[in-house]
Amino acid sequence: AQSVAQPEDQVNVAEGNPLTVKCTYSVSGNPYLFWYVQYPNRGLQFLLKYITGDNLVKGSYGFEAEFNKSQTSFHLKKPSALVSDSALYFCAVRDTGTASKLTFGTGTRLQVTL
């Protein structure tokens, strides 16, 4: 069975500082990995994805993520956080072997303060 773990319920960072939101995954085959952001009472918005190729993936709003196969991780990063980045962030995985099933982590709340 495929799964995603986001070990931090909340991440606090000061505006202007770098941020990292952690994600690890488990699949039987090769993974497709995704990050999404959710603002209150809204659906999820896609940020970025890893399919194959370069391990560093760049996405929307200055976010990037690094795929590490040996550590089965896909951490979300941003060099300089903004207050407007405060939201709920989800990591998700699809197994290339059973590509129809999309599994999400439990989410990490990012709080950026002045």
Added chain:
Amino acid sequence: SQTIHQWPATLVQPVGSPLSLECTVEGTSNPNLYWYRQAAGRGLQLLFYSVGIGQISSEVPQNLSASRPQDRQFILSSKKLLLSDSGFYLCAWTGPWNTEAFFGQGTRLTVV
């Protein structure tokens, strides 16, 4: 371009009443379709997914069912709602293989 519609946005239903939430996708064909539930603004629980008309996979035994009567229509139903069915329900679609999922705006269901 592709769009996904989900309605209603909010719903208050009494315990024991039936439920029908509808989701439709435009601008694509043969999408994979998903229903998720989000409790208390946190994790997403996959309820059902479908890879084609009439093909439904259930992830969690529960009081809900899903149907896909048309290629781009996905319906979440219940015959009798429970208090524990309250939550934020999200519909999503993906193309085949490596595409990302696109989400509807969600339905806030409160069972009273």
